[in-house]
Amino acid sequence: MNTKHVLAVMRREWLELIRTRTLLLTLAFVPFALVCISIGVEWSLSRLPDAAFDLGEGEVMVPALLVRYGNLGVRYSVYALLNEQSLALLLIVAAALPSSVASHAIVGEKVERTLEPLLATPIATRDLLLAKCTIAILPSLVLTWLSYFASLAGISAFAPPSVLAVAMRPEWWIAYFVLAPLLAMASSLAAAIASSRVSDPRTAQGLTSFLLIPLVGTGISAMMGFMSIDLRWVAIATLGLFSLDLALLWIATRLFDRETILTRWR
Amino acid sequence: MIRAEKLGRRFGDYVAVEDVNVDIAKGEVFGVLGPNGAGKTTTLRLLTGLVAPTSGRAEVAGISVIDEPERVRTKVGILTETPGLYARLDAIENLRFYADVYGVNDPLPKIQHYLERFGLWSRRHEPVGAFSKGMRQKLAIARAVLHDPEVVFLDEPTSALDPESSRIVRDLVEELRAAGRTIVLCTHNLDEAERLCDRIGVLKRTLLHVDTPKALRRKLYGHLVEIDTLGTVPDAVLEALRALEGVREVTARGEGCVASIADPRTDTPRLVSLLVERGVPILRVAEQARSLEDVYLDLLREGGRP
Ligand SMILES: Nc1ncnc2c1ncn2[C@@H]1O[C@H](COP(=O)(O)OP(=O)(O)OP(=O)(O)O)[C@@H](O)[C@H]1O
Ligand SMILES: [Mg+2]
Numbered sequence: 001m002n003t004k005h006v007l008a009v010m011r012r013e014w015l016e017l018i019r020t021r022t023l024l025l026t027l028a029f030v031p032f033a034l035v036c037i038s039i040g041v042e043w044s045l046s047r048l049p050d051a052a053f054d055l056g057e058g059e060v061m062v063p064a065l066l067v068r069y070g071n072l073g074v075r076y077s078v079y080a081l082l083n084e085q086s087l088a089l090l091l092i093v094a095a096a097l098p099s100s101v102a103s104h105a106i107v108g109e110k111v112e113r114t115l116e117p118l119l120a121t122p123i124a125t126r127d128l129l130l131a132k133c134t135i136a137i138l139p140s141l142v143l144t145w146l147s148y149f150a151s152l153a154g155i156s157a158f159a160p161p162s163v164l165a166v167a168m169r170p171e172w173w174i175a176y177f178v179l180a181p182l183l184a185m186a187s188s189l190a191a192a193i194a195s196s197r198v199s200d201p202r203t204a205q206g207l208t209s210f211l212l213i214p215l216v217g218t219g220i221s222a223m224m225g226f227m228s229i230d231l232r233w234v235a236i237a238t239l240g241l242f243s244l245d246l247a248l249l250w251i252a253t254r255l256f257d258r259e260t261i262l263t264r265w266r
Numbered sequence: 267m268i269r270a271e272k273l274g275r276r277f278g279d280y281v282a283v284e285d286v287n288v289d290i291a292k293g294e295v296f297g298v299l300g301p302n303g304a305g306k307t308t309t310l311r312l313l314t315g316l317v318a319p320t321s322g323r324a325e326v327a328g329i330s331v332i333d334e335p336e337r338v339r340t341k342v343g344i345l346t347e348t349p350g351l352y353a354r355l356d357a358i359e360n361l362r363f364y365a366d367v368y369g370v371n372d373p374l375p376k377i378q379h380y381l382e383r384f385g386l387w388s389r390r391h392e393p394v395g396a397f398s399k400g401m402r403q404k405l406a407i408a409r410a411v412l413h414d415p416e417v418v419f420l421d422e423p424t425s426a427l428d429p430e431s432s433r434i435v436r437d438l439v440e441e442l443r444a445a446g447r448t449i450v451l452c453t454h455n456l457d458e459a460e461r462l463c464d465r466i467g468v469l470k471r472t473l474l475h476v477d478t479p480k481a482l483r484r485k486l487y488g489h490l491v492e493i494d495t496l497g498t499v500p501d502a503v504l505e506a507l508r509a510l511e512g513v514r515e516v517t518a519r520g521e522g523c524v525a526s527i528a529d530p531r532t533d534t535p536r537l538v539s540l541l542v543e544r545g546v547p548i549l550r551v552a553e554q555a556r557s558l559e560d561v562y563l564d565l566l567r568e569g570g571r572p
Contacts (some may be wrong), residue, residue, distance in 0.1 A: 004366065004369060005366075005367055007366075008363055008366035008367050008539040009363075011363070012352065012359070013361040015354070015355055015359060016352060016354050016355065019354045019393075020354070036423050058514045064526075072315070075343045111352060112350075113348045113350050114351065114352055114353075115350070116316065116347075116348070117344065117346050117349075117364070117406070117409065117410075118347040119316060120314050120315075120316055120339060120342070120344045120346065121339060121364065121368060122336055122337075122339040122340040122367070122368070123367055124336070208361070217461070258316070259316070259317045259318060262311075262316060262317065263317060265278070
């Protein structure tokens with residue numbers, strides 16, 4: 001890996017990205033909406049009378065809730081459950097968003113015909129893709145982290161610290177700060193693979209969402225499995241995603257045929 | 267510095283370039299002249315390792331474009347057919363990026379030098395998307411030479427430029443040559459090719475002619491003289507005309523003949539005095555107007571295989 005090349009491409013991609021306002025706004029919209037919804041839910045829960053949570057002994061959910069949230073009681077267990085669902089949803093969004101930036105970064109270069117002088121430089125395909133995908137995941141990651149903190153703020157406004165503590169359990173920190181970047185990288189590499197094989201951004205995005213289904217599927221099941229705190233599981237998931245990223249980078253590099261991309265695109 | 271042997275490239279069944287043999291020395295300015303679709307751009311792409319040849323081989327700076335295209339790319343700079351600049355970045359950012367990729371030390375003074383030279387310094391902070399076609403072309407030329415490559419490929423460098431800017435580019439080419447850089451220049455501009463190049467290759471799928479501009483000029487700039495006479499010109503006289511110095515071809519045409527000569531100022535009087543000597547009455551002598559393009563196109567027709 002040539003660090004100078006990677007840094008040069010990252011710098012340039014970054015400059016271009018921050019000047020593509022519409023793309024950034026589109027990116028920001030989904031997490032923003034999710035945070036608003038989860039805070040709204042929190043607010044409406046807080047307005048319900050205690051009697052609303054006075055569930056009968058026979059209610060099937062109750063034992064499961066109490067197992068998971070222990071001493072929180074029925075009312076706050078429901079809070080915690082809904083919060084955790086929003087957090088999981090936000091995480092999936094975080095993993096999926098970068099794909100549109102990544103496919104834009106590759107197809108855009110084809111459409112604007114900037115590819116030929118770039119490919120005439122000594123930069124290696126792998127370094128190029130790595131740099132592009134790294135910059136592609138940055139904005140969505142930052143948005144995701146901001147959304148996470150906004151959600152925490154929302155929770156602390158309408159619920160007691162015990163409920164907040166659930167949303168701040170170590171597995172959520174790890175999910176947001178370790179697994180989310182790895183998952184985001186996987187999705188943007190998947191987008192890179194799709195983009196280097198097709199000619200217009202829309203097809204690329206369509207194809208990416210197709211590639212993303214198994215990825216997000218794995219992500220969700222990983223999250224579910226992850227709920228039962230287990231450091232060994234965390235280590236395995238991290239390692240697994242990391243290997244997935246490496247494998248995808250290898251495939252993307254192999255499939256990014258410089259010559260075909262240059263000559264089929266007139 | 268550049269050597270191609272039987273170099274060729276096909277796209278599917280279509281043969282874009284074939285059987286190109288050429289040997290270009292260090293410090294040489296080599297012009298590639300050819301009509302649209304002749305394969306100029308394809309040849310440049312082959313020599314810069316951007317596309318792989320389907321036949322033959324080529325070396326640039328002693329490195330094979332087939333075996334080590336990445337290393338070839340470190341040695342060359344290319345002005346591509348389309349400028350390919352990043353529209354949202356300004357002039358400095360565009361050049362800075364390429365300087366970084368090519369590993370130029372302390373690029374800013376060099377960037378400033380070229381921007382000033384091309385009259386773009388005052389516009390350096392504007393996004394390139396707002397630049398005119400010629401401004402982009404100039405910026406792309408700066409990008410091609412910024413890292414001071416050993417070999418520079420220029421695909422129609424002056425196609426979008428006004429006379430003044432063309433002049434700046436020509437001066438730059440001269441300067442690079444003086445610094446021992448090898449330059450390959452594709453162009454449609456015969457004048458420019460003649461002024462700048464040490465040798466010119468006429469390309470139409472393959473290299474039809476490779477010669478110095480001077481030699482090519484004789485071919486390209488050949489003059490035709492029409493001579494009308496009273497009665498037909500006898501064969502013996504035609505033979506004698508053909509034997510004259512500077513006369514390449516004489517053909518009988520009705521009452522008179524047409525001669526192809528190198529220089530009308532010396533050759534026409536010679537034709538006339540020989541005819542007078544042999545007692546052929548002359549009615550009219552006229553140089554046939556033949557544009558540069560006509561000659562060039564003839565050359566392509568006569569050399570071009572169907
Ligand atoms: N990727 C490709 N696929 C199919 N045909 C191609 C491809 N690239 C070039 N060609 C064909 O090869 C021939 C030569 O093209 P090239 O671009 O090299 O010509 P050129 O001499 O640069 O022409 P111009 O003066 O118009 O720039 C053309 O007929 C072109 O259609
Ligand atoms: Mg061309």
